[in-house]
Amino acid sequence: MKDAKDKLKEGSKEDVGSDCKQGVIYVHVCGEVANPAVYPLPAGSRLYEAIQAAGGILESGAGEQLNQAAQLEDGQQVYVPSRDEVQEGLEGGFHSGRLGEPGSGNGGQQGVLSADEGKVNLNTASKEQLMTLSGIGEAKAASIIAYREEHGGFQKIEELMEVEGIKEGVFNKVRDQIRVN
Structure with missing residues (x-):
């Protein structure tokens, strides 16, 4: 064999x-x-x-x-x-x-x-992993998870700004730390 x-x-x-x-x-x-x-x-x-x-x-x-x-x-x-x-x-x-x-x-x-x-995958990351991102605390991490469950995941990182509590400023802080594929 x-x-x-x-x-x-x-x-x-x-x-x-x-x-x-x-x-x-x-x-x-x-x-x-x-x-x-x-x-x-x-x-x-x-x-x-x-x-x-x-x-x-x-x-x-x-x-x-x-x-x-x-x-x-x-x-x-x-x-x-x-x-x-x-x-x-x-x-x-x-x-x-x-x-x-x-x-x-x-x-x-x-x-x-x-x-x-090496970037955090918005579609698979745990709450704890999301909280390692700049400007993302427990509440925003929970909102990200709720958004991806409701919408079937993120198609592009810019969709993060559609999550409640995440605006352009926070997005700009994390854009180089995240991915969706």
């Missing part, structure tokens, strides 16, 4: 799918790691194990930004930000292929880093 790495190299989706049922998950590790790639890992693996599989964090990486004890799920992406990105406020972290989950927001993890990664 082929091992998970052989199946991954061959690109057999059918075989990969059966691996998930047999206790193998696939995690994309990228950013400031020695060998960015997709890695097969045993189900229940932790973030630090995915980073080890990728050869560890580079000296330029900001590993302290990650909850390395977080449990991984199939299809997740782990992005290790650089120290420069963190200084510029583009903090990344543990990401999910389902964007926004701890993978879905558990434990303060955010949801897959491209230009939008």
Whole structure:
């Protein structure tokens, strides 16, 4: 029987799918790691194990930004930000292929880093995650959640200004910290 790495190299989706049922998950590790790639890992693996599989964090990486004890799920992406990105406020972290989950927001993890990664997803963020945004307290976070439930989510970040209590000033404070996809 082929091992998970052989199946991954061959690109057999059918075989990969059966691996998930047999206790193998696939995690994309990228950013400031020695060998960015997709890695097969045993189900229940932790973030630090995915980073080890990728050869560890580079000296330029900001590993302290990650909850390395977080449990991984199939299809997740782990992005290790650089120290420069963190200084510029583009903090990344543990990401999910389902964007926004701890993978879905558990434990303060955010949801897959491209230009939008590391930003709070208005459509999936918890109340606590929303409250990390500048000018968003408990009441505004609750209003954001109520709005997305009532309207089926946000289509663009500018819709945030349609939420009760959020005007242009607050929107301008958070616009670079949020996303909707």
